[in-house]
Amino acid sequence: MDWRMFAERVASMARDLLAQETVTDTLERVTRSATELVPGCDAAGILILQSKGVRTLAPTDQVVIDSDQLQERLQEGPCYDVARRDREDRVFRIADFREDHPGWPAYVAAARELGLGSMMGFLLYTEDEELGALNLYSRHPGAFTEAGETAGWLLASHAAVAFSSTRTHAQLEQAVSTRHIIGEAMGILMGRHDLTEDQAFDVLRRYSQDHNVKLRDVARRVCEHGGFT
DSSP states (O other), rough: HHHHHHHHHHHHHHHHHHHSSSSSHHHHHHHHHHHHTTTOOOOOEEEEEETTTEESSSSHHHHHHHHHHHHHHHHHOOHHHHHHHOOOOOOOEEEESSSSOSHHHHHHHHHHGTTEEEEEEEEEESSEEEEEEEEESSSTTOOOOHHHHHHHHHHHHHHHHHHHHHEEEEEEEEHHHHHHHHHHHHHHHHHHHOOOHHHHHHHHHHHHHHHHHOOOHOOOOHHHSOOOO
Protein backbone atom coordinates (compact mmCIF):
# COMPACT_ATOMS: atom_id res chain seq x y z
CA MET A 1 0.00 0.00 0.00
CA ASP A 2 1.56 3.29 -1.13
CA TRP A 3 0.30 5.52 1.66
CA ARG A 4 1.81 8.69 0.21
CA MET A 5 -0.08 8.16 -3.05
CA PHE A 6 -3.19 7.24 -1.10
CA ALA A 7 -2.97 10.44 0.98
CA GLU A 8 -2.58 12.58 -2.13
CA ARG A 9 -5.61 10.97 -3.80
CA VAL A 10 -7.74 11.21 -0.65
CA ALA A 11 -6.83 14.89 -0.36
CA SER A 12 -7.91 15.38 -3.96
CA MET A 13 -11.12 13.47 -3.27
CA ALA A 14 -11.83 15.62 -0.20
CA ARG A 15 -11.60 18.77 -2.31
CA ASP A 16 -13.86 17.18 -4.93
CA LEU A 17 -16.43 16.27 -2.28
CA LEU A 18 -16.71 19.90 -1.20
CA ALA A 19 -17.33 20.86 -4.82
CA GLN A 20 -20.31 18.54 -5.31
CA GLU A 21 -23.63 20.34 -5.59
CA THR A 22 -26.05 17.64 -4.43
CA VAL A 23 -26.17 14.79 -1.92
CA THR A 24 -26.38 12.31 -4.79
CA ASP A 25 -23.26 13.75 -6.45
CA THR A 26 -21.38 13.57 -3.15
CA LEU A 27 -22.29 9.94 -2.49
CA GLU A 28 -21.46 8.89 -6.04
CA ARG A 29 -18.04 10.51 -5.68
CA VAL A 30 -17.53 8.60 -2.41
CA THR A 31 -18.40 5.17 -3.79
CA ARG A 32 -16.44 5.74 -6.98
CA SER A 33 -13.42 6.74 -4.87
CA ALA A 34 -13.75 3.52 -2.89
CA THR A 35 -13.33 1.41 -6.02
CA GLU A 36 -10.36 3.56 -7.05
CA LEU A 37 -8.54 3.86 -3.72
CA VAL A 38 -9.19 0.70 -1.70
CA PRO A 39 -7.16 -2.29 -2.94
CA GLY A 40 -9.38 -5.19 -3.95
CA CYS A 41 -12.63 -3.19 -4.04
CA ASP A 42 -14.73 -4.10 -7.09
CA ALA A 43 -17.97 -2.40 -6.05
CA ALA A 44 -19.23 -0.03 -3.38
CA GLY A 45 -22.46 1.48 -2.13
CA ILE A 46 -24.06 3.22 0.83
CA LEU A 47 -26.89 1.62 2.78
CA ILE A 48 -29.23 3.54 5.06
CA LEU A 49 -32.04 2.18 7.19
CA GLN A 50 -35.36 3.98 7.00
CA SER A 51 -38.75 3.29 8.54
CA LYS A 52 -39.84 1.75 5.23
CA GLY A 53 -36.78 -0.48 5.02
CA VAL A 54 -33.33 -0.52 3.47
CA ARG A 55 -32.29 2.03 0.87
CA THR A 56 -29.23 1.71 -1.37
CA LEU A 57 -27.49 4.93 -2.41
CA ALA A 58 -24.85 5.51 -5.10
CA PRO A 59 -24.18 1.85 -5.95
CA THR A 60 -21.36 1.32 -8.44
CA ASP A 61 -22.63 -2.11 -9.48
CA GLN A 62 -25.88 -4.07 -9.47
CA VAL A 63 -24.39 -6.54 -6.99
CA VAL A 64 -24.48 -3.82 -4.31
CA ILE A 65 -28.24 -3.44 -4.73
CA ASP A 66 -28.73 -7.21 -4.80
CA SER A 67 -26.74 -7.63 -1.58
CA ASP A 68 -28.67 -4.92 0.26
CA GLN A 69 -32.02 -6.33 -0.86
CA LEU A 70 -30.92 -9.78 0.22
CA GLN A 71 -30.02 -8.53 3.68
CA GLU A 72 -33.32 -6.68 3.98
CA ARG A 73 -35.26 -9.79 3.01
CA LEU A 74 -33.32 -11.99 5.45
CA GLN A 75 -33.16 -9.27 8.14
CA GLU A 76 -29.49 -10.08 8.66
CA GLY A 77 -26.09 -9.21 7.28
CA PRO A 78 -23.05 -7.01 7.95
CA CYS A 79 -24.27 -3.95 6.05
CA TYR A 80 -27.63 -4.21 7.77
CA ASP A 81 -25.99 -4.48 11.18
CA VAL A 82 -23.43 -1.73 10.73
CA ALA A 83 -26.17 0.76 9.87
CA ARG A 84 -28.22 -0.06 12.97
CA ARG A 85 -28.11 2.56 15.69
CA ASP A 86 -28.14 -0.03 18.48
CA ARG A 87 -24.85 -1.62 17.45
CA GLU A 88 -21.51 -0.50 18.86
CA ASP A 89 -19.40 -2.04 16.10
CA ARG A 90 -18.25 0.43 13.46
CA VAL A 91 -16.50 -1.95 11.06
CA PHE A 92 -17.61 -5.35 9.74
CA ARG A 93 -15.70 -7.74 7.56
CA ILE A 94 -16.31 -11.03 5.76
CA ALA A 95 -12.96 -12.37 4.61
CA ASP A 96 -14.27 -15.32 2.58
CA PHE A 97 -17.84 -15.96 1.46
CA ARG A 98 -16.95 -19.60 0.81
CA GLU A 99 -16.85 -20.15 4.57
CA ASP A 100 -19.91 -20.23 6.84
CA HIS A 101 -20.36 -17.26 9.15
CA PRO A 102 -21.94 -17.73 12.60
CA GLY A 103 -23.34 -14.19 12.71
CA TRP A 104 -25.02 -14.13 9.30
CA PRO A 105 -25.38 -17.75 8.13
CA ALA A 106 -28.33 -17.20 5.80
CA TYR A 107 -26.91 -14.07 4.19
CA VAL A 108 -23.44 -15.52 3.57
CA ALA A 109 -24.87 -18.68 2.04
CA ALA A 110 -27.16 -16.70 -0.28
CA ALA A 111 -24.52 -14.08 -1.13
CA ARG A 112 -22.27 -16.75 -2.61
CA GLU A 113 -24.79 -17.00 -5.42
CA LEU A 114 -24.22 -13.30 -6.17
CA GLY A 115 -20.58 -14.00 -6.94
CA LEU A 116 -19.22 -12.22 -3.88
CA GLY A 117 -15.86 -13.25 -2.48
CA SER A 118 -15.28 -10.84 0.42
CA MET A 119 -16.57 -7.54 1.80
CA MET A 120 -16.15 -4.79 4.39
CA GLY A 121 -18.67 -2.37 5.91
CA PHE A 122 -17.98 0.92 7.70
CA LEU A 123 -20.37 2.98 9.78
CA LEU A 124 -20.72 6.52 8.42
CA TYR A 125 -20.99 8.76 11.43
CA THR A 126 -20.10 12.18 12.79
CA GLU A 127 -20.08 13.40 16.38
CA ASP A 128 -23.75 14.34 16.06
CA GLU A 129 -25.34 11.64 13.90
CA GLU A 130 -25.09 8.21 12.32
CA LEU A 131 -25.73 8.29 8.58
CA GLY A 132 -25.63 4.70 7.35
CA ALA A 133 -22.90 2.37 6.14
CA LEU A 134 -20.29 2.45 3.38
CA ASN A 135 -19.99 -1.08 2.01
CA LEU A 136 -17.15 -2.40 -0.11
CA TYR A 137 -17.30 -5.65 -2.10
CA SER A 138 -14.82 -7.87 -3.90
CA ARG A 139 -15.51 -10.82 -6.14
CA HIS A 140 -12.38 -12.51 -4.76
CA PRO A 141 -12.02 -14.19 -1.35
CA GLY A 142 -9.47 -12.62 0.97
CA ALA A 143 -9.23 -9.46 -1.12
CA PHE A 144 -9.21 -7.01 1.77
CA THR A 145 -6.10 -6.75 3.92
CA GLU A 146 -5.56 -4.80 7.12
CA ALA A 147 -4.16 -1.99 5.00
CA GLY A 148 -7.32 -2.07 2.88
CA GLU A 149 -9.44 -1.85 6.00
CA THR A 150 -7.49 1.18 7.18
CA ALA A 151 -7.89 2.79 3.77
CA GLY A 152 -11.63 2.10 3.81
CA TRP A 153 -11.98 3.51 7.29
CA LEU A 154 -10.17 6.75 6.33
CA LEU A 155 -12.37 7.07 3.26
CA ALA A 156 -15.51 6.47 5.31
CA SER A 157 -14.49 9.20 7.76
CA HIS A 158 -14.14 11.76 4.97
CA ALA A 159 -17.35 10.53 3.39
CA ALA A 160 -19.37 10.91 6.59
CA VAL A 161 -18.38 14.55 7.04
CA ALA A 162 -19.04 15.39 3.40
CA PHE A 163 -22.36 13.50 3.39
CA SER A 164 -23.55 15.27 6.53
CA SER A 165 -22.48 18.70 5.28
CA THR A 166 -24.08 18.25 1.87
CA ARG A 167 -27.30 16.86 3.33
CA THR A 168 -27.55 19.76 5.78
CA HIS A 169 -27.06 22.22 2.92
CA ALA A 170 -29.76 20.47 0.88
CA GLN A 171 -32.15 20.55 3.84
CA LEU A 172 -31.56 24.28 4.29
CA GLU A 173 -32.20 24.90 0.60
CA GLN A 174 -35.42 22.91 0.81
CA ALA A 175 -36.50 24.85 3.90
CA VAL A 176 -35.91 28.18 2.16
CA SER A 177 -37.77 26.97 -0.93
CA THR A 178 -40.68 25.71 1.17
CA ARG A 179 -40.93 28.98 3.06
CA HIS A 180 -40.98 30.90 -0.23
CA ILE A 181 -43.78 28.72 -1.66
CA ILE A 182 -45.86 29.03 1.50
CA GLY A 183 -45.39 32.80 1.51
CA GLU A 184 -46.47 33.00 -2.12
CA ALA A 185 -49.55 30.87 -1.45
CA MET A 186 -50.47 33.02 1.54
CA GLY A 187 -50.21 36.11 -0.64
CA ILE A 188 -52.61 34.59 -3.19
CA LEU A 189 -55.16 33.73 -0.49
CA MET A 190 -54.82 37.14 1.15
CA GLY A 191 -55.45 38.92 -2.15
CA ARG A 192 -58.35 36.76 -3.30
CA HIS A 193 -60.19 36.41 -0.01
CA ASP A 194 -59.21 39.58 1.87
CA LEU A 195 -57.46 37.63 4.63
CA THR A 196 -54.79 38.67 7.07
CA GLU A 197 -51.41 36.92 7.03
CA ASP A 198 -52.33 34.83 10.07
CA GLN A 199 -55.70 33.89 8.59
CA ALA A 200 -54.15 32.85 5.27
CA PHE A 201 -51.61 30.62 7.02
CA ASP A 202 -54.37 29.11 9.17
CA VAL A 203 -56.36 28.25 6.02
CA LEU A 204 -53.33 26.45 4.57
CA ARG A 205 -52.64 24.65 7.82
CA ARG A 206 -56.24 23.46 8.28
CA TYR A 207 -56.43 22.20 4.69
CA SER A 208 -53.15 20.33 5.20
CA GLN A 209 -54.44 18.65 8.37
CA ASP A 210 -57.94 17.89 7.07
CA HIS A 211 -56.69 16.31 3.85
CA ASN A 212 -53.47 14.77 5.20
CA VAL A 213 -51.35 16.63 2.65
CA LYS A 214 -48.00 18.20 3.49
CA LEU A 215 -48.14 21.95 3.95
CA ARG A 216 -45.63 22.66 1.19
CA ASP A 217 -47.67 20.54 -1.25
CA VAL A 218 -50.82 22.44 -0.32
CA ALA A 219 -49.01 25.72 -0.88
CA ARG A 220 -47.65 24.51 -4.23
CA ARG A 221 -51.17 23.60 -5.32
CA VAL A 222 -52.42 27.09 -4.45
CA CYS A 223 -49.53 28.67 -6.34
CA GLU A 224 -50.11 26.54 -9.44
CA HIS A 225 -53.91 26.68 -9.55
CA GLY A 226 -54.80 29.79 -7.58
CA GLY A 227 -56.73 27.72 -5.06
CA PHE A 228 -57.11 24.25 -3.58
CA THR A 229 -58.69 22.64 -6.65
